[in-house]
Amino acid sequence: MPIEYYIMLSVVLFCIGVVGVLTRRNAIIIFMCIELMLNAVNLMLVAFSKMHHGAEYLTNPTSTAGTDAQLFVFFIMVVAAAEVSVGLAIIVMLYRNTHSVDVNFLNRLKN
Amino acid sequence: MSTTVILFWFLSALALLGAMMVLISKNPVFSVLWLIVVFFAISGHYLLLNAQFLAIVNLIVYAGAIMVLFLFVIMLMNLNSNTEPQKNTWLKVAGAIAGGSFMLIMIDVLIDAKDMQTKTALIKEGNIGLIKNLGRVLYNDYLIPFEITSVLFLSAMVGAVVIGKKGEAPNQ
Structure with a gap:
């Protein structure tokens, strides 16, 4: 499968996430769009990993080229899980203080 | 068309449809459910690339744990009927234009990248995953x-x- 297709799919997914962060005002949906962007990057990393492995695979079927990228994806997932737990705690705190999850209410931070 | 190619296009279309519906849905619960669809499609892509460990971890961590946490918070706040007020249309248009321009620039760069045009990702083979x-x-x-x-x-x-x-x- 050409690598361009995977890059194209990841770029479109990432941009949908960017548009979501820019247009929606619900803090939870903004957070989900960030997860969408992280997953687009993960997909691209795995595709590039298989691209490098495929180049080595022709000459040496037992090569381990490309393993590092998949471990990067693993660490990205780990960091995303930690980030979600803290972020949702912040959203719960925001809801408890303002009774809304609209991020426009956060402009009171500037005072 | 081989089965792999059909599966690739099906999973890509499913991921894009789910991502669009995450944005479009007014109800946050439906957004979460569509995001789970996106995660399943991306896990299918990992399986197609023979990255089986990442496919399972993606399902367990994202679709299993993180999305349940999101649903739990939404239910806890009783947000499932609360739609956000439709104001600031200009802000939405500006956001869509900014994101669309970013996508156009990235796709243009990708089309110009002569280096990437001959490369292919190894499908269904290789055991590094x-x-x-x-x-x-x-x-x-x-x-x-x-x-x-x-x-x-x-x-x-x-x-x-x-x-x-x-x-x-x-x-x-």
């Missing part, structure tokens, strides 16, 4: 980052408890 090989590299070369990750999890756990705990709110 199996848990045996990944585990060997993880516990040999990446042992220190792996251990630091546990400290990160501990601090995230403590942080979530400290932030979410019902205490005296400072400005009320």
